[in-house]
Amino acid sequence: KEFGKNRCRIFVPEDREGELKRATFYQKQRILDALASDRFDVWYQPIMRLSDRSIAHYEALVRLREPDGRMVLPGAFIQAAERHGLVGSIDRVVAGKTFVCQAGLKKRGRIVSFSMNLSGRDLADAGMASFMKRSILESGADPGQLIFEITETAAIQDMDRALDFIRQMKALGCRFSLDDFGVGFTSFVYLRELGVDFIKIDGSFIRKLHERQEDRSVVRAIVQMAREMGIQTVAEFVEQAETMKLLTDFGVDYGQGFLIGKPAPFGSASSITIGRQELG
Numbered sequence: 001k002e003f004g005k006n007r008c009r010i011f012v013p014e015d016r017e018g019e020l021k022r023a024t025f026y027q028k029q030r031i032l033d034a035l036a037s038d039r040f041d042v043w044y045q046p047i048m049r050l051s052d053r054s055i056a057h058y059e060a061l062v063r064l065r066e067p068d069g070r071m072v073l074p075g076a077f078i079q080a081a082e083r084h085g086l087v088g089s090i091d092r093v094v095a096g097k098t099f100v101c102q103a104g105l106k107k108r109g110r111i112v113s114f115s116m117n118l119s120g121r122d123l124a125d126a127g128m129a130s131f132m133k134r135s136i137l138e139s140g141a142d143p144g145q146l147i148f149e150i151t152e153t154a155a156i157q158d159m160d161r162a163l164d165f166i167r168q169m170k171a172l173g174c175r176f177s178l179d180d181f182g183v184g185f186t187s188f189v190y191l192r193e194l195g196v197d198f199i200k201i202d203g204s205f206i207r208k209l210h211e212r213q214e215d216r217s218v219v220r221a222i223v224q225m226a227r228e229m230g231i232q233t234v235a236e237f238v239e240q241a242e243t244m245k246l247l248t249d250f251g252v253d254y255g256q257g258f259l260i261g262k263p264a265p266f267g268s269a270s271s272i273t274i275g276r277q278e279l280g
C-alpha cells in the first residue's frame, strides 16, 4: 500500500530489517538526546512500614520528559537502553539526583531513606562502584540511608563482579533489595548468593491477594522463608485496603502501591497525604 494502489511488491527480509534498525536507532537516539539535554527526571514513591504505617523510604523511579512535556514511563525505554548499553548512564543520573535530594533533606534536618533501581547490567559495569562511591561522597548523601533494588529487567551476567559491587557498597552501609521476586530473572539462586536485605514480592502476587488463594499461599511462604533468612519483605502494587490488611496479618514488613501513594516529584504533597487519609 505504501507504494500506491493496484501494485504488487515482493517482501524481502532486508526491507523489514531496515525498518527495525530505524526503529531501534530512533529509540537509541531518543535516549541519547534525553541524556544530553538532562530530560531524565526522578519521581519518588513512598514505601510504608505496615506495623505502624509510617513511611520507611521512597523508591526513585525514572521518567523521560519529552520536549513537549509528556512524561514517558520506564517500560518504554529501559529495555532499549539495556540493549544499547545506555542503562548505566540513565541509572547514574537517577542515582546522582537521588543522592543530591537525600543530602539536601539531610542539610535541612530531615533524614529520609531512598531506594533506586539497578539493572542487572549495572552490576557488571566495572566503573559503577567507583561512580557510586564518588557521587555519594561529593553529594554528602548518607550511604546508610540508601538501598539498591536489583531489578528483573536484565539477568546478572557476571556473578563475581555483581558480588564485588554489592560487597563494596555494603561496606559503606548501603543496603540491597531483590526486586520483582517470584517472576522473571529473580530466583532463589540470587537469594542465596547476593545477601540482600529486602525482598520485594512481585506485584502480580499482590494485586488480587484477597481473591486468590494461590497468591496468599505464595506470599505467606515468601514471608516465612525471608524471616528464616533474616530478610525483610516488601509488597508492591498495594491498591486496596483489603490487600493491606492481609499483608499486615501475614507479617509482610512494608507495602508500596497506589493506595499508599503514587510516584511524584519529591516534595509534591499529592500522593502521600491522600494515601494516608484513605487509610484512616
Ligand code: C2E
Residues within 6 Å of the ligand: 045, 060, 061, 062, 073, 074, 075, 078, 087, 090, 091, 094, 117, 118, 119, 149, 151, 152, 153, 179, 180, 236, 237, 238, 239, 256, 257, 258, 259, 263
Ligand atoms: P519496579 O522497580 O518494580 O517499580 C514499581 C513499578 O510499579 C513502578 O512503575 C511503579 O510506578 C509501579 N507501581 C507501584 N505501585 C503500583 C500500584 O499500586 N499499581 C500499579 N499498577 N503500579 C504500581 P514504573 O515507574 O513504570 O517503573 C517500571 C519499572 O521500570 C520498575 O519496576 C523498574 O524495574 C524499572 N525502573 C524504574 N526506574 C528505573 C531506573 O531508574 N533504573 C532502572 N534500571 N530501572 C528502572
Ligand code: MG
Residues within 6 Å of the ligand: 059, 117, 149, 151, 179
Ligand atoms: Mg524497584
Ligand code: MG
Residues within 6 Å of the ligand: 179, 180, 200, 236
Ligand atoms: Mg518491583
Ligand code: MG
Residues within 6 Å of the ligand: 180, 202, 203, 236
Ligand atoms: Mg515490578
